[in-house]
Amino acid sequence: MFVLPEVAVTAQQSVAFLIFVAPLCIYVAWNDLRAMKIPTWSTDALAIIFVVVGIFVMPFSDYLWRYAHFAVVLVLAIIANMIGMMGAGDSKFLASAAPFVALSDVTLVFYLLGAGMLAGLVVHRIAKRIPAIRNMVPDWKSWDEKRRFPMGFPMGAVLIVYLARPLF
Template sequence: MELVPICLASPLLLWMAYSDLRYMRIPNWLVLGLVAIFLISMPFLPRDSVVSRLFTASLVFVICGFAFAVGFFGGGDAKVLPALILLVPSETLQFFGLVFSGSMMIGLGFVVAVQMVPQARNSRWLGIRAQGMFPMGVSISIAGLVHPFAVSYAI
């Protein structure tokens, strides 16, 4: 039951990956959609889980805010990661960290490999064309999409 909210977010996560790769933007409505899924799910989740998710998301928000302030994250990345953390069951947070780390390597590897193609410089996709920038929404999306399956497989 606790993985249902993150599964419900799948369409939003797919759109986020597309939007960040295509435009290097994560729309605010997408972040609000993730928060709305959490708010709607709250009555069906154990109270301890809700409190833990809120605490963890608050902590991630502060860390991401700092990362944004020093230029490490884009604004959309800094907003969407805490919103996604609201959907991750507290018992699986450490596992999510592993999945997120792997998705960062996959996303970075994909973008770097595509950027090495000579035609990439002429691409209309900003996430592919931008040198020295990484559309982290792709990796955040991968982590959110893979996490429920990885948890189910690991258990």
């Protein structure tokens, strides 16, 4: 049986962040599947959630250091966007999500992202071939994409799973 390792997020942080982050991640996933876009306001909102909630639930030094996570991931994500590895919305989402992840948990989150991207791709590709599912949301742009994939779908799920880990 596979069990996720412990994470640096506390139960208090988990609950406080998830109240705001989970609905936003679900919206991001839905919108990326529907329109192949992650709106800037949603990535801004994700960053603001960390700024506002984080100050109350994290030790101040940890809270400040997490802004370095934002900066590093933003630079790497911009480069990935420039070379065509991912869209701009995906890049902004990763950067805005980075402060939620403790440095000690980065390896775990990379594994979760890898597994999440693969699972998301498989689920999406299977779902689009099932007429009953496809007919429920026939206007989704992601159904007809050949080359691009709505990465907001698995990235949002991974952030929720990571933040929820202390609760199970």
